[in-house]
Amino acid sequence: MRNQPDARELLGIARETFIARILPALPEDLRYTALMVANAMVIARREIEAGEESAQSELTRLRGLFGESAHDVHGFDLHSALADRNRRLARDIRAGRYESDNSAVLAHLRRTVEEKLAVSNPKGLSGK
Amino acid sequence: MQLDEPTIRERLNDFITHASGGKSVRAVRFERMSGGAVQENWALDVELEGTVRNWVLRTDAPAAVRESLTRDHEFAVLRAMQEARVLAPRPLYLCDDATITGRRFFIMEWLPGVAAGHRVTRERALVPDPARLARELAANLAKLHNIRPPRPALAFLDTMHAQENIAHYRRYLDSHPEAHPVLEWGLRWCEIHAPAIEETTFIHRDYRTGNYLVHEGRLAGVLDWEFAAFGNPLEDVGWLCSRCWRFARPDLVVGGIATLEDFLPEYEHRSGRQVTADDLRYWQVMAHVRWAVIALQQAQRHLSGTEPSLELALTGHILGDLELEILNLTTGT
Numbered sequence: 222m223r224n225q226p227d228a229r230e231l232l233g234i235a236r237e238t239f240i241a242r243i244l245p246a247l248p249e250d251l252r253y254t255a256l257m258v259a260n261a262m263v264i265a266r267r268e269i270e271a272g273e274e275s276a277q278s279e280l281t282r283l284r285g286l287f288g289e290s291a292h293d294v295h296g297f298d299l300h301s302a303l304a305d306r307n308r309r310l311a312r313d314i315r316a317g318r319y320e321s322d323n324s325a326v327l328a329h330l331r332r333t334v335e336e337k338l339a340v341s342n343p344k345g346l347s348g349k
Numbered sequence: 350m351q352l353d354e355p356t357i358r359e360r361l362n363d364f365i366t367h368a369s370g371g372k373s374v375r376a377v378r379f380e381r382m383s384g385g386a387v388q389e390n391w392a393l394d395v396e397l398e399g400t401v402r403n404w405v406l407r408t409d410a411p412a413a414v415r416e417s418l419t420r421d422h423e424f425a426v427l428r429a430m431q432e433a434r435v436l437a438p439r440p441l442y443l444c445d446d447a448t449i450t451g452r453r454f455f456i457m458e459w460l461p462g463v464a465a466g467h468r469v470t471r472e473r474a475l476v477p478d479p480a481r482l483a484r485e486l487a488a489n490l491a492k493l494h495n496i497r498p499p500r501p502a503l504a505f506l507d508t509m510h511a512q513e514n515i516a517h518y519r520r521y522l523d524s525h526p527e528a529h530p531v532l533e534w535g536l537r538w539c540e541i542h543a544p545a546i547e548e549t550t551f552i553h554r555d556y557r558t559g560n561y562l563v564h565e566g567r568l569a570g571v572l573d574w575e576f577a578a579f580g581n582p583l584e585d586v587g588w589l590c591s592r593c594w595r596f597a598r599p600d601l602v603v604g605g606i607a608t609l610e611d612f613l614p615e616y617e618h619r620s621g622r623q624v625t626a627d628d629l630r631y632w633q634v635m636a637h638v639r640w641a642v643i644a645l646q647q648a649q650r651h652l653s654g655t656e657p658s659l660e661l662a663l664t665g666h667i668l669g670d671l672e673l674e675i676l677n678l679t680t681g682t
Contacts, residue, residue: 257659264666311528314537330531331676338669345670
């Protein structure tokens, strides 16, 4: 059992404090760096919140594309399974295997990008 | 080694005295300027025969990016721009001797103005007449695209057309520890839609908001020539008009400052070249793929431990935005 509050909570309150108390006291030339620090903290927090869920659904979609059956994997196995399927997808796309029938692969790519953006920059999801 | 150490300053004084042929030369200010993840720029104010000159000393950052030009080549590019009357800083002295500051450098004239993309696209007072600035950017770009090979003084430049770009980015992706299916999708699209015939001119390859100075609302000069090459001039047009370089104003196609109608007629008129909607879209896709590959490289510089940097680390997190735009542009969304 870890001590509470957990990593997500700590990052959240550390960032709030940083923005409320430290940022206003910084000279102008440090502002950009400070905003980068705050941004890194919020990305890390969102990544913790997202957990394994998006990686799981990405793998499920990739297996669907390749006609594989689903089974549960977690942690390191999940990431190596994903890396493996993504290498195959990248190779297939480069080889021109999705020229005529591409709606499924495009739907997958879009979903994967949206899941990445949900962590990296949720504002990017709304803008077109 | 820090460039502002007293011994280095002294050697620098000697170099400038010698290079300028001046008798009394004294550096009165020497400070690192902000920006420049690839190169370091130092503000250098020099008292030369009683007059203060504002210069910039440009040197390699400790971890230089392989693909960018060396300082002597960049110096030659600036000279060529000077001859062609392209708006750019005037090159003054090149120092090939690494023993003076520990790194090679050159000195160029300092130009007044603001470059920062988030300010230029946000502060109306900086750009009171955006259409005029867009026309100036167009005229200047057409001027540099007027420089064509062969140019003996620029013989060191690579030639990059669409297919060379594609092959180059694929080679990088093959060396990367992870696969990037969306970038592969964008590259495949670029391969299928590659122009059959391409012009070859001098191209800047980083002509965008953030890399030009705006002074009193006018274009004062274009900076950062280290990626210059010979290639398809439309690559520069696509880069300038890509969503990833619009900062605070994604709705304004031309660098977040103006509309296409403000820019394109002037560029077409000055260059004698027609830019179709398909041309523009093609080079916008290529621009996002290229920026994505550079972002991966930047993140890798941090991840590899050679250059721990928050800015480089965060660059890895713009990939999603670039990939979404690649999908939007290539699927007609």
